[in-house]
Amino acid sequence: MSRPSPEESTPLPRTLYTNATVFTAEGFLADAFVVEGSRFLHVGKEADARQIAGESATEVDLGGGFVLPGFIDAHTHLLMMGQALQKVPLREASNLADLQRCLREAADSTAAQRILGAGWLYSSLDEKQPTKELLDEAVPDRPVYLDANDLHSVWVNSAALAELGIDDNTPDPIGGRIGRNPLTGKADGMLYETATQQIVWPALAAYTSDKDRDAQLEEAFTNYLAVGVTGAVDMAVQDDDLAAFRRALARHNNTLPIRVKGHILVSRHESEAANVAQVHKAAALATELNSDWLQICGIKLVVDGVIDSCTAAMKEPYADGSSCEPIWDRESLTPVVAAADAAGLQIALHAIGDEASDIALDALEEAGRRNGPRDRRHRIEHLETVTEANVKRLAALGVVASMQPVHADPAIQENWQSMLGDHRIERAYPWTEFTDAGATLALSTDAPTAPHQPLPNLYVASTRLSALNPTLEANLPGYALNLADALGHATRDAAFSCRAEDRQGRIAAGYLADFTVLDSNPLAAEPAQLLANKARMTVVGGKVAFHAGTTTAAPFQGGHALSQPA
Numbered sequence: 112m113s114r115p116s117p118e119e120s121t122p123l124p125r126t127l128y129t130n131a132t133v134f135t136a137e138g139f140l141a142d143a144f145v146v147e148g149s150r151f152l153h154v155g156k157e158a159d160a161r162q163i164a165g166e167s168a169t170e171v172d173l174g175g176g177f178v179l180p181g182f183i184d185a186h187t188h189l190l191m192m193g194q195a196l197q198k199v200p201l202r203e204a205s206n207l208a209d210l211q212r213c214l215r216e217a218a219d220s221t222a223a224q225r226i227l228g229a230g231w232l233y234s235s236l237d238e239k240q241p242t243k244e245l246l247d248e249a250v251p252d253r254p255v256y257l258d259a260n261d262l263h264s265v266w267v268n269s270a271a272l273a274e275l276g277i278d279d280n281t282p283d284p285i286g287g288r289i290g291r292n293p294l295t296g297k298a299d300g301m302l303y304e305t306a307t308q309q310i311v312w313p314a315l316a317a318y319t320s321d322k323d324r325d326a327q328l329e330e331a332f333t334n335y336l337a338v339g340v341t342g343a344v345d346m347a348v349q350d351d352d353l354a355a356f357r358r359a360l361a362r363h364n365n366t367l368p369i370r371v372k373g374h375i376l377v378s379r380h381e382s383e384a385a386n387v388a389q390v391h392k393a394a395a396l397a398t399e400l401n402s403d404w405l406q407i408c409g410i411k412l413v414v415d416g417v418i419d420s421c422t423a424a425m426k427e428p429y430a431d432g433s434s435c436e437p438i439w440d441r442e443s444l445t446p447v448v449a450a451a452d453a454a455g456l457q458i459a460l461h462a463i464g465d466e467a468s469d470i471a472l473d474a475l476e477e478a479g480r481r482n483g484p485r486d487r488r489h490r491i492e493h494l495e496t497v498t499e500a501n502v503k504r505l506a507a508l509g510v511v512a513s514m515q516p517v518h519a520d521p522a523i524q525e526n527w528q529s530m531l532g533d534h535r536i537e538r539a540y541p542w543t544e545f546t547d548a549g550a551t552l553a554l555s556t557d558a559p560t561a562p563h564q565p566l567p568n569l570y571v572a573s574t575r576l577s578a579l580n581p582t583l584e585a586n587l588p589g590y591a592l593n594l595a596d597a598l599g600h601a602t603r604d605a606a607f608s609c610r611a612e613d614r615q616g617r618i619a620a621g622y623l624a625d626f627t628v629l630d631s632n633p634l635a636a637e638p639a640q641l642l643a644n645k646a647r648m649t650v651v652g653g654k655v656a657f658h659a660g661t662t663t664a665a666p667f668q669g670g671h672a673l674s675q676p677a
């Protein structure tokens with residue numbers, strides 16, 4: 112595996128790391144390793160590592176820490192995550208006075224033109240209704256926009272209502288509602304459902320500058336590094352994301368703080384030609400942006416919606432008798448998938464309902480028939496409900512199962528289960544069925560629809576218990592993964608999901624020296640230890656990118672922005 116250094120004449124610096132338990136993701140634990148330049152040179156026993164490192168190597172004593180390959184979040188949304196992290200966190204506010212204090216402090220500490228907050232709970236308002244007046248008391252001088260915890264409503268103050276152009280006569284949008292005072296009929300500061308999506312979100316997007324997006328992307332990078340994540344697959348790259356990535360490359364001297372892979376979002380248009388044109392655009396970008404720091408590796412198609420709002424495509428109706436057509440049917444999907452497969456792109460298909468995974472697999476199978484045998488690496492995202500036959504079909508096709516343990520957290524299952532309402536909930540998020548069938552399982556968080564931290568995600572993965580509310584019963588514990596396996600799915604297999612298995616996701620000679628050091632060994636502790644474990648240090652390409660105590664990152668907040676897979 113080891114590659115010759117480009118500067119054969121100048122020896123690269125070597126660092127010997129000792130006094131650690133090293134999870135290599137190669138089926139064994141080691142206790143020392145050597146990094147030469149940006150890559151691992153050797154992994155194994157300390158005596159051998161010391162000899163190979165040589166006398167001139169720098170030695171780093173890891174103090175008994177637990178080393179593992181840097182996590183790769185195999186499905187995330189970097190800009191959106193950074194944006195969510197920049198909002199005032201309100202979930203911990205336990206009463207109205209507390210919430211107002213948080214907002215006042217935030218307003219005092221910034222000259223920003225707007226105060227954005229997230230995560231507030233109705234239960235923290237001392238039984239009062241949220242009104243613009245309550246927010247005006249805290250921040251009267253500029254607009255305040257607060258996302259509710261479930262992201263289905265936004266609470267704003269008077270300045271924000273004025274900025275949005277909403278007055279007492281503004282009609283409700285279809286599928287949404289402008290909250291009104293029951294006595295006076297005046298707009299009260301609450302905006303529900305499509306009133307948030309169609310009025311608030313576009314308005315806020317228009318106030319977002321490139322500089323803001325740059326700061327959001329950096330926020331995502333910083334927060335990932337602080338929890339041991341060294342790589343991410345951005346699963347819906349659009350023009351704004353791409354432009355932000357290019358500016359980040361320029362800022363960081365043609366590198367990035369973490370390694371980014373991107374799937375270009377292909378949206379459905381009326382004509383096949385317009386759909387396939389997006390594939391050709393993605394193929395051109397994949398040729399242009401193709402480094403170990405930023406690589407456009409494929410396309411993303413959202414085949415259906417989500418179960419919580421009955422928009423996932425199911426074979427049988429929902430509990431209320433409704434059903435929903437897929438966003439992409441077989442006829443529209445197949446030519447796009449076949450074109451992307453022929454172009455050598457990776458294809459990621461969002462499929463949550465059991466009918467959607469059927470459609471996705473049919474399209475991938477047909478692409479295989481049309482294009483013949485080739486080196487392909489396709490994936491299906493989420494797979495929350497899936498038939499046993501399709502689990503086997505996915506495995507036989509060599510398609511990667513890309514799944515998010517955090518979405519199975521018992522704390523967010525109530526609505527999901529009641530929408531299906533029958534035996535189908537007994538086969539929810541069946542991770543081990545995929546691995547038993549021989550499929551590669553890659554784990555991720557889908558941040559910001561769920562917290563971006565990998566360790567709470569692995570806690571849910573290995574217990575099916577809630578990382579948000581420890582008192583809840585496990586959600587189908589028979590599908591829990593062995594923790595060591597889960598660590599492999601979040602590192603080695605996540606690398607496989609983005610075709611980086613020859614250089615990322617393992618601690619092995621020749622691989623890129625991306626790793627993180629936890630304060631203790633979770634494999635030797637109770638599962639709950641995962642919720643307390645902290646990253647001490649994160650190294651990317653041989654360079655220390657995070658050291659505990661030197662950067663500020665958002666703490667794990669139970670349920671931060673938990674919502675729908677995106």
Ligand SMILES: [Zn+2]
Binds near residue numbers: 187676
């Ligand atoms: Zn997503």
